Amino acid sequence: MRQRSTFVFTMMAFGYAFLYLPIFSVVLYSFNASRLVTVWGGFSTRWYGALFHNETILQATGRSLLVAAMAATLAVAIGTLAAVAFTRFQRLRARPLLSLMTSAPLVMPEVMLGLSALLLFVGLQQWIGWPAGRGLMTITIAHTTFCCAYVTVIVQSRLAQMDESLEEAALDLGARPWKVFFLVTLPVIFPALAAGWLLAFTLSLDDLVVASFVSGPSSTTLPMLIYSKVKFGVTPEINALATLIVLVVTSLIVAATLVMGRRNANPLR
Incomplete structure (x- = not known):
């Protein structure tokens, strides 16, 4: 039994080391005085000052944050509506088609998503003249497309666990369906909405493949910039x-851990 515990502990140590040692090395070499990232030249904070004077990196970071925020917000809005349709309208005729459209981005390779989005935008440009070019708007639309699938899964699981008697009681008291949705349903599922937004924000901020297909010359995101510098x-x-x-x-x-710990300790607050 003791040997088994030692083996499990050793494997866990190797696993965490494999995950976090590269991150630790990145943090360590950010204080490197040398320009070479693999050669230690002494402690220095010069690169933090250089970072805030590098317009290329700052602009790419701003673009990535803007696209991620817009894509996450749109994904939460669309994904929530899709989740409501799945859980509240069991006899919906388009349910199988909607389920297929929602699940496809979860299992489809990013190369296929990026290529299909590119072909769509090129076809629309030739047909109706929109979009005039590829840029932040096309990246946001493409990111929203695959982020919706993740948000839908998260919100749908929360709606499935929600007590529907709360909504029925509000309807019996004379509340309109839209008022029930905004004043009863949304506050109850708000943690799922927040989790979905954060996940969609992270996925969009981290995306490289899809953005490479649908971006233009003046819409380089941070992952694309870093990838180009790696070469x-x-x-x-x-x-x-x-x-x-x-x-x-x-x-x-x-901060989230502290807030959740306080809520669990004081459930009435």
Whole structure:
């Protein structure tokens, strides 16, 4: 039994080391004085200053954050409506087709998603003249398409567990269906909406393949910029940016953990 516990602990240690040691190395070399990311030249914070003066990286980061926020918001709106249709309209005739359309982006390779989106935009441009070119709008639409599938799954699972008597009681008291949806249903499933938004935001911010197909020359996102720099050598500025992202994500996780811990300790609040 003791040998088994030692084996499990060793495998877990190797697994966590495989996941987190590369992240630790990125954080460490962001304070490297040398321009070479693999050669330690002493402690320095010069690359953080250089990062905030690098317009190319800052603009790419701003584009990625803007696209991720818009795509996540649209995905939550569309995905929530799809989840409501799945759980509240069991006799919907288009239910099989809607289910297929929702599940397809979950299992379809990103190359196929990007190629199909590109062909769609090119066809629309030739047919109706829209979009005039590929840019942030086309990236947002493409990201919204596959993010909706993830949001739908999350919200649908929460709606399936929700007590429908709450909605029925509100309807019996004279509330309109739209009022029940906004004042009863949405507050109850809000944690699922927040989780879906965060997941969609992360997926959009991290996407490289789909964005590469539907982006234009002036709409380079952060993953695309980093990928292009990898071919010629990553500068410590990218390490500094990655360190800041890790810091922000870690802070959000710690804050969410503290809030959830307080809620569990005081369920009446």
